[in-house]
Amino acid sequence: MSTEPLIALQNVSRRYDSGPPALDDVSLSVATGEALAILGPSGSGKSTLLNLIAGLDKPTSGTVTVGGKRIDTLSEAASARYRRATIGLVFQFFNLLDDLTVFDNIVLSAQLAGGAKRETHTRATELLRGLGIDRHARAYPGRLSGGERQRVAVARALMNRPALLLADEPTGALDTASGTEVRRLLTALHADGQTIVLVTHDRTLAEQCATRTIEVVDGRIAADTALAPLR
């Protein structure tokens, strides 16, 4: 087995024209199979860090390597291919397409990636069943509860079997019951071997799901804590 980290950031800074750097000389390694929760106050640089790993943003200096490949130097097209092949993304407000059914939302990225129709459909059906939302396959996202929508978003993120699942405040817009559903789901995915990096203010989510937490304060990693397994 390779000992190379799945994610490696080296001396990464992200500066905007005005104000202090959003990220300030951050170095971070994440191994395959880890579940990392990024904590920290509002405006501290958490989403910036996640977006750099997703290739949605570029560092001003430093390097970002995922799966042994530099992603901070990719063109926009190559970066989109990297995301389709390697990354599943889940956001606070789901980002589902309201004009497509649940099923079509889930298969869209696989179709864009050129996946064979039959396999794509089999995989989507499996995911819907596994996440307990198969009865909503033909519904439009607008008809679903917040927790159901987030499960659809997770199914969409998992469609291409990503090496890395990234989530930015996945329970941030959910009520207590829906939050519980999504926390359970992410924890089960991690137990199944999925590598996860998530940004959250939700201490319960971090405690349940994560094997490690980092705290970002003023663009720097202020704490890096391994959590005991088998909690």
Ligand SMILES: Nc1ncnc2c1ncn2[C@@H]1O[C@H](COP(=O)(O)OP(=O)(O)OP(=O)(O)O)[C@@H](O)[C@H]1O
């Ligand atoms: N496009 C931008 N232009 C200028 N400044 C930006 C931009 N995006 C982010 N910033 C700044 O970078 C800093 C970090 O932002 P970031 O979104 O990473 O914070 P965060 O930790 O995710 O906060 P929150 O918990 O509120 O989501 C903030 O000061 C923010 O204002």
Ligand SMILES: [Mg+2]
């Ligand atoms: Mg944020």
